[in-house]
Amino acid sequence: METVGRMAGVSQVTVSRALSDPSKVSPATLKRIQEAIAVTGFVPNALAGALASRKSKLISALVPSITNIVYSAMVKAFSDRMRGHGYQILLSETGFDPHEEERLISTHLSRRPDAIMLTGIHHTAQARKMLLGTGLPVVELWDITDTPIDLCVGFSHIGAGRGVAEFAIGAGYRTAGTVSAGDERALRRKDAFAAEFLKAAGSPVDEVNFEGPASLARGREGLRLLLEEKGFERGVIFCSSDLLAHGVLIEAAARGLRVPDQIAVVGFGDQDFAQHVAPSLTTVRVDRASLGMAAADAILARFEGGETPAVTDLGFEIIRRGSA
Amino acid sequence: METVGRMAGVSQVTVSRALSDPSKVSPATLKRIQEAIAVTGFVPNALAGALASRKSKLISALVPSITNIVYSAMVKAFSDRMRGHGYQILLSETGFDPHEEERLISTHLSRRPDAIMLTGIHHTAQARKMLLGTGLPVVELWDITDTPIDLCVGFSHIGAGRGVAEFAIGAGYRTAGTVSAGDERALRRKDAFAAEFLKAAGSPVDEVNFEGPASLARGREGLRLLLEEKGFERGVIFCSSDLLAHGVLIEAAARGLRVPDQIAVVGFGDQDFAQHVAPSLTTVRVDRASLGMAAADAILARFEGGETPAVTDLGFEIIRRGSA
DNA sequence: TTGTATGCGTTATCAG
DNA sequence: CTGATAACGCATACAA
Numbered sequence A, B: 001m002e003t004v005g006r007m008a009g010v011s012q013v014t015v016s017r018a019l020s021d022p023s024k025v026s027p028a029t030l031k032r033i034q035e036a037i038a039v040t041g042f043v044p045n046a047l048a049g050a051l052a053s054r055k056s057k058l059i060s061a062l063v064p065s066i067t068n069i070v071y072s073a074m075v076k077a078f079s080d081r082m083r084g085h086g087y088q089i090l091l092s093e094t095g096f097d098p099h100e101e102e103r104l105i106s107t108h109l110s111r112r113p114d115a116i117m118l119t120g121i122h123h124t125a126q127a128r129k130m131l132l133g134t135g136l137p138v139v140e141l142w143d144i145t146d147t148p149i150d151l152c153v154g155f156s157h158i159g160a161g162r163g164v165a166e167f168a169i170g171a172g173y174r175t176a177g178t179v180s181a182g183d184e185r186a187l188r189r190k191d192a193f194a195a196e197f198l199k200a201a202g203s204p205v206d207e208v209n210f211e212g213p214a215s216l217a218r219g220r221e222g223l224r225l226l227l228e229e230k231g232f233e234r235g236v237i238f239c240s241s242d243l244l245a246h247g248v249l250i251e252a253a254a255r256g257l258r259v260p261d262q263i264a265v266v267g268f269g270d271q272d273f274a275q276h277v278a279p280s281l282t283t284v285r286v287d288r289a290s291l292g293m294a295a296a297d298a299i300l301a302r303f304e305g306g307e308t309p310a311v312t313d314l315g316f317e318i319i320r321r322g323s324a
Numbered sequence C: 001t002t003g004t005a006t007g008c009g010t011t012a013t014c015a016g
Numbered sequence D: 001c002t003g004a005t006a007a008c009g010c011a012t013a014c015a016a
Helices: A002-008 A012-020 A027-040 A046-053 A069-083 A098-110 A125-134 A157-170 A184-201 A216-228 A242-254 A288-304 B002-008 B012-020 B027-040 B046-053 B069-083 B098-110 B125-134 B157-170 B184-201 B216-228 B242-254 B288-304
Strands: A058-063 A088-093 A115-119 A138-141 A151-154 A176-181 A206-210 A235-239 A263-266 A283-285 A311-313 A317-319 B058-063 B088-093 B115-119 B138-141 B151-154 B176-181 B206-210 B235-239 B263-266 B283-285 B311-313 B317-319
Touching: A002 A012, A002 A027, A012 A027, A046 B046, A058 A069, A058 A098, A069 A088, A069 A288, A069 B088, A088 A098, A088 B069, A088 B088, A098 A115, A098 A125, A115 A288, A138 A288, A151 A288, A157 A184, A157 A235, A157 A263, A157 A283, A157 A317, A176 A184, A176 A216, A176 A242, A184 A206, A184 A235, A206 A216, A216 A235, A216 A242, A235 A242, A242 A263, B002 B012, B002 B027, B012 B027, B058 B069, B058 B098, B069 B088, B069 B288, B088 B098, B098 B115, B098 B125, B115 B288, B138 B288, B151 B288, B157 B184, B157 B235, B157 B263, B157 B283, B157 B317, B176 B184, B176 B216, B176 B242, B184 B206, B184 B235, B206 B216, B216 B235, B216 B242, B235 B242, B242 B263
Parallel strands: A058 A088, A058 A115, A115 A138, A138 A151, A151 A311, A176 A206, A176 A235, A235 A263, B058 B088, B058 B115, B115 B138, B138 B151, B151 B311, B176 B206, B176 B235, B235 B263
Antiparallel strands: A283 A317, B283 B317
8 A cells, every 4th residue: 555655646645545444535536546556556555454443343153064055055045145344254064063063163253254154053061162252243154042152043943843744734645754864953953853653643753863854865865764664664754954855766766666655755945956856845935045145244234333133034935746 | 572572572664574484493482482472462454464475375256147057166265275375355246248347357466366267268358457467477268269368277168069960960959949048158168169069060059048147047047038939949059058958957857858858958068967957967077176276276386486377277078868 | 624643552672 | 382463454443
């Protein structure tokens, strides 16, 4: 800025002003400054700016996985909205591990973000403490709780599991199984489904649970295990993701099982392919884009200083198609 | 650090040393410093550190889309590798738009990253100029060229299109069509395929091109257009992504067309589902994880100062399955 | 409308 | 092994 200023015949501060608020500088000098910037190829140092102003214009975001469409779609909506307001996103992957999340929170905090977005409501005690200590806006996404760290935007996973059970009972199914993979939230949905189904239909639910990420292969394997190991013969299968559900459909087709007559399938997520597979997939729709935008809006509202509801429940919707 | 130092009975500088290189501080004072840090919950300010040291430990990464598995898988591999060496990734989405990319390069540069990763080899002249001006390591991923800005890791899209044509000819197909969506690279593959196929088989290739992102729906629509508008009756269809190819398979099944006898399908990407759909999908495999890691390694090598090959061609592989 | 002085929280350099 | 001092490049408060 010093150099640019000299070229334009003004001081460093005036250059700073021209960049942050052009209206505070006379049109004539503004023009000279802009020319000097163009000539020198000057790019302001946001590091120094953030240090001096104590505002980094950086938002830190932590998600379990960036290759999983569920989270990447949320992050996309979140970061698009934030970018529109001049913020950049520092994104990292926790791999579903709270301790890794804790480590990442610490390194992210060292960059002095203006706010933090976390996935889910389960964090280590130390993580909560660090976050609370900073006094920064924090939004927990993709789940809801009565005791958020600060803000919270999501839906009830227990409600979703229960809702699918009610749907299944209503549709006439009296036996059920589950195929689940991955995170704690999927397990909560599954448990809620199993409890509700048992209560209403009186029959216990056969479960197959995988460690780690969902995949088509695991969906196929899930149905195989249900049939060959668990003695499952017919009924509805609630999968923790559409991907697993698709795998179950493929395996069912390979075995010549009729869907939904013998095997009915309910997925989770309503991904693009859900309506195109054969038979089309009955699933739980969650509006990932709205979730991401609502999280961004919550943070922006906090920046504005106005009143912000601590918890935003965006709910879910059961989409009935051909598979159940 | 001042506060922590006072608690530990040392100066601020010693705290800085304890953090950056513990071996430069006596074990006794190191211990006292660590205790003080634990008590105060001190988190170092990386902004100030970066400003003073001129090293941000930040790598900027620009991809067309973060929700597209092709790019997110590369970024994941890239950032995992980088994180292992203490670097964080500042990620943004260009939406396949070179001008948006140019704007983003500018804002990213203001954060003073230690290196930059870009997708593809097509950038605005202004963008090249800015990048060259910084003297930072720059790696262009997912394509190759003889004239990289700095480093370049990828494969030949023209080679891939040509390779698929050779494969198709070798497999006995004499008529062909294409269904493409999205970016300039997909079009280059398509063009190379069409040119090579025409040369070898003597028959022109019917093309359907979509603006914007690929989807199952567009794959289905693509086959419909090929059949109903282009007069395509039988032969092989080269799709610019597995997603489109899957859509073509679904539409073919819906129309009762036999695959691969009437309609043969070749995808691109070898995504997870490719081997599980029915019939399983013949496709072009690109090792996204290796690409991401190689890009990271290229940057790390440049940091080390050693000799680094400017261009790394990781190639591709045609995976023959049931659909062609 | 513009300029001066000062501080943001580190690291680098040089002494001791 | 430790400390004092000077940058790093900008924004803020205050003055002119």
